């Protein structure tokens with residue numbers, strides 16, 4: 225239920241304790257949101273809780289690509305690429321407001337692992353793996369054609385390259401719009417509400433759920449619990465997930481400083497990084513390093529920034545990007561499935577495959593995967609829940625039904641909507657925004673995108689103060705909280 229329709233957030237918390245849910249989803253990132261939508265569309269009684277804001281975790285900190293993963297093809301992971309390529313097209317079909325076809329230029333250089341003729345074959349296979357026509361046809365480019373498309377490219381050893389298509393989305397918007405759809409189909413969702421423990425009962429599970437904004441707990445009865453907590457997945461009681469966490473950072477620079485019409489793949493040995501055009505800005509990233517730091521506060525370290533800028537300057541020598549060209553940045557943690565053996569290998573080689581298991585009756589762990597494959601992960605999770613519940617569920621429809629009707633997508637999209645009072649009121653009243661960072665980082669990407677993001681934050685805080693009835697001290701506290709979250 226949307227916040228304003230529910231009467232109050234308090235009522236929603238109390239409603240969690242009413243009756244028995246078929247499915248309680250723990251975690252409102254893209255995976256949990258997808259599970260809630262799918263389960264609700266198949267007629268199950270579903271509730272979802274997230275300890276922080278929805279999409280607070282990895283689902284607001286990705287590269288935002290809807291992609292099959294060209295580099296996994298080089299690793300021979302054809303099944304994985306096929307799966308993700310089909311999902312890439314599905315998302316373009318069901319959520320056109322959140323999927324923007326994007327051409328990628330992949331320049332090749334003599335003496336590196338990325339060889340032009342091999343990539344030429346690779347991108348053709350990549351197109352075929354979509355199962356139908358890709359978002360655009362791939363092609364092979366000579367050195368002079370590549371240099372014409374990328375005038376600032378390093379010409380030393382340039383052998384040409386390839387051009388192929390993937391898609392760009394807005395990760396947190398995808399999660400929020402998926403939740404809106406879930407709610408439209410009858411799910412109850414609540415942010416700032418944590419799962420604090422569970423015990424098995426004769427008919428399912430009794431879970432303790434805590435309101436993080438008020439000092440209270442309720443018991444929630446559910447026949448099935450879905451652990452969709454991303455990089456927290458191995459910390460929940462009853463979970464059997466084993467994760468390998470790797471960190472990735474992204475930098476945002478202005479198109480005026482570093483113009484990019486098409487996306488570019490930059491290689492460093494076998495690793496690849498991206499230049500991603502994003503309206504008037506450009507996103508650069510990402511890194512992939514093992515991580516064992518705090519999950520609530522993932523730092524963008526100076527050496528990460530130097531690394532990404534270094535690769536960019538090496539690929540585009542005239543750019544001479546420096547740390548003070550970086551307008552904004554974010555860092556996220558990948559919840560990769562650990563196989564044990566992989567602990568020793570390179571993080572980039574760790575599989576992006578997902579895993580869905582039921583280690584105890586009615587307890588389902590879903591982890592790993594990618595933003596691009598969330599819908600499929602959700603479908604398989606709900607199929608498993610259905611089998612456990614002994615219910616003959618109707619077939620999954622999430623790959624066919626639009627995520628949102630066009631009119632409902634007014635304040636959503638790949639690029640941030642204009643900064644308006646109307647938009648802020650909408651996020652507070654209809655999309656569960658309660659803190660300034662909910663609006664600045666996850667309902668919109670104003671903090672990352674807007675040149676004067678401090679002024680925009682001041683303005684948004686003033687509008688939220690009027691909408692939510694904050695006093696002046698609360699507004700100042702919200703500005704401090706945003707600074708803390710984005711330092």
Ligand SMILES: Cc1cc2nc3c(=O)[nH]c(=O)nc-3n(C[C@H](O)[C@H](O)[C@H](O)COP(=O)(O)OP(=O)(O)OC[C@H]3O[C@@H](n4cnc5c(N)ncnc54)[C@H](O)[C@@H]3O)c2cc1C
Pocket residue numbers: 250251252253254255256273274275276277278279280281282283284285286287288289290291417418419420452453454455456470471472473510556557558559591592593594595596597
């Ligand atoms: C740097 C980087 C780049 C990436 N780029 C891409 C890309 O371009 N394309 C792509 O397809 N994929 C990409 N990915 C992968 C993708 O972002 C993730 O696979 C996906 O977002 C994971 O979603 P999730 O729902 O599993 O986890 P999350 O989004 O982290 O959601 C988990 C949620 O669980 C909540 N939670 C935790 N504990 C509790 C609790 N006790 N009670 C209640 N709630 C709890 C958290 O608050 C969080 O909101 C990238 C990942 C990274 C890190």
